[in-house]
Amino acid sequence: MTIIIAIATQKGGVGKTSSAVNLADAFVRRGKRTLLIDLDPQSNATSIISEVNPGKLRFNTVNLLLDSDPTVASACIIGSRIKGLDMIASSIKLARAAETELIRRNTTTLRKRLAIIAADYDIIILDSPPNLGRLTSNALCAATHYLVPIKGADIFSLDGYEDLEATVKEAKEDNPQLQLLGAFLNMYDGRTNVAQQLLGVAESKFGKDLLSARLPRSVQFEEAAATSKTVLEAARDGSPAKAVTELADEILVRVGLT
Amino acid sequence: MTIIIAIATQKGGVGKTSSAVNLADAFVRRGKRTLLIDLDPQSNATSIISEVNPGKLRFNTVNLLLDSDPTVASACIIGSRIKGLDMIASSIKLARAAETELIRRNTTTLRKRLAIIAADYDIIILDSPPNLGRLTSNALCAATHYLVPIKGADIFSLDGYEDLEATVKEAKEDNPQLQLLGAFLNMYDGRTNVAQQLLGVAESKFGKDLLSARLPRSVQFEEAAATSKTVLEAARDGSPAKAVTELADEILVRVGLT
Ligand SMILES: Nc1ncnc2c1ncn2[C@@H]1O[C@H](COP(=O)(O)OP(=O)(O)OP(=O)(O)O)[C@@H](O)[C@H]1O
Numbered sequence A, B: 001m002t003i004i005i006a007i008a009t010q011k012g013g014v015g016k017t018s019s020a021v022n023l024a025d026a027f028v029r030r031g032k033r034t035l036l037i038d039l040d041p042q043s044n045a046t047s048i049i050s051e052v053n054p055g056k057l058r059f060n061t062v063n064l065l066l067d068s069d070p071t072v073a074s075a076c077i078i079g080s081r082i083k084g085l086d087m088i089a090s091s092i093k094l095a096r097a098a099e100t101e102l103i104r105r106n107t108t109t110l111r112k113r114l115a116i117i118a119a120d121y122d123i124i125i126l127d128s129p130p131n132l133g134r135l136t137s138n139a140l141c142a143a144t145h146y147l148v149p150i151k152g153a154d155i156f157s158l159d160g161y162e163d164l165e166a167t168v169k170e171a172k173e174d175n176p177q178l179q180l181l182g183a184f185l186n187m188y189d190g191r192t193n194v195a196q197q198l199l200g201v202a203e204s205k206f207g208k209d210l211l212s213a214r215l216p217r218s219v220q221f222e223e224a225a226a227t228s229k230t231v232l233e234a235a236r237d238g239s240p241a242k243a244v245t246e247l248a249d250e251i252l253v254r255v256g257l258t
């Protein structure tokens, strides 16, 4: 069975995209056939891993979600810059489409479209936008698991979890198998009081659903993104790359794909 | 004339909310009658400055935007924790309302509603969500100026500026007086290469529209938010508070309110 992971939270800037691309690279290096789908109109994931200028692509997530031909999913898949990692690119046009077209459709659209292509992959990662609108609902309806990044010292990234849970509950009506893969701490700097306090709150809120692997705050993440690379490509032996690999391995164990 | 500042960018986590509440406090300390309106369903600004539990409020931004009685705006205004700073609270219900109701209305709804209360204030600050949907369009149609936070080392916070400009252009059809107050660097740490590169790109992209005041990356911002305070309340003499005051003063000069 293909594992489909929606990386979701409405809190902005907590590392949804950076964990999506970095984990995708780590899964490929563990020999998993991986597809990354960028469901955020900002298209940040697309700009990091796309080989071609996204503007020149004939198909993207707008087609995936709105074309009348349900088999369009396979046409949307392209190879990324990373050997062994496929992708479906996003576009800013997805924002308007989500507001006008997608709102009239069932949130199970993506789920139905992915069913056609899922068998070719071990893991599909869905990067979602910072809101709980139609795109995130579609992602949660299509996913087998959802993964929640918590920003190490950002109290608001914890605050919004109840609202995410409400959206998850709605998605479970169409997708009862959806389960929490877990939450993990990103940009974690254990030296500050506020991060230690937040860790305590996260441990009591998530319990065993808090992954033990954490990603440290490191400028290597920002540098990698600025040069359109993953941290595994930019600095293979650095501590950020090691932390990403540890997180990926813990996820593989939790979803039963070791 | 009342200055209405929309703090807007679709990029998540760059400091829209933290600059909204910190600048609001700085403007009050400069003797300006200030109102902060939280247009983000996440309600982060509300949780920092609200005196009462927002769940107990009878009126919030949902009423402001959707009640049939246009004079509801005055009923939505409450005092915040900060003496001299008024606010209109948000609620997660705003998300669903924006997707269903607001989508059918003209983006000039907020503009019309604010016209009734604006005269009581020197400055109104609009905190917006991390997207370019209806709530941000309403904010841009109501504003006299828009302010764009750029995260010091986050290449994506610069990337998305063209998309924001497209939304601004649409807003200008209803609000021709809307002007760019400027962009400013937040979480800036000049010691890293990626931040210095980003500064260079921002200078060439914005020119004189890049404010010279910058907010440093400092855990005091995260600590203040975690204790529901502004940095001016939490550490009045710290360098973050001084930087916020400098930014506020530069803004007051740019909008002609010294
Ligand atoms: N562990 C980390 N240490 C330092 N910087 C990080 C880390 N993880 C992510 N970042 C940086 O933080 C910024 C925000 O991350 P990212 O864009 O992945 O968040 P996001 O949740 O996808 O944002 P959005 O809500 O806008 O989609 C980026 O510049 C990214 O490079």
Ligand SMILES: Nc1ncnc2c1ncn2[C@@H]1O[C@H](COP(=O)(O)OP(=O)(O)OP(=O)(O)O)[C@@H](O)[C@H]1O
Residues within 6 Å of the ligand: A010, A011, A012, A013, A130, A153, A154, A155, A156, B011, B012, B013, B014, B015, B016, B017, B018, B019, B040, B042, B044, B128, B129, B130, B186, B187, B188, B215, B216, B217, B218, B219, B221, B222, B223, B225
């Ligand atoms: N200069 C700074 N230094 C360190 N941390 C900061 C700074 N400015 C903001 N932060 C922290 O970064 C996090 C994100 O900031 P904030 O929530 O204000 O961003 P936002 O753009 O409003 O996010 P969203 O897109 O979700 O609305 C918060 O935890 C905040 O405390």
Ligand SMILES: [Mg+2]
Residues within 6 Å of the ligand: A016, A017, A018, A040, A044, A128, A129
């Ligand atoms: Mg993202």
Ligand SMILES: [Mg+2]
Residues within 6 Å of the ligand: B016, B017, B018, B040, B044, B128, B129
């Ligand atoms: Mg905010």
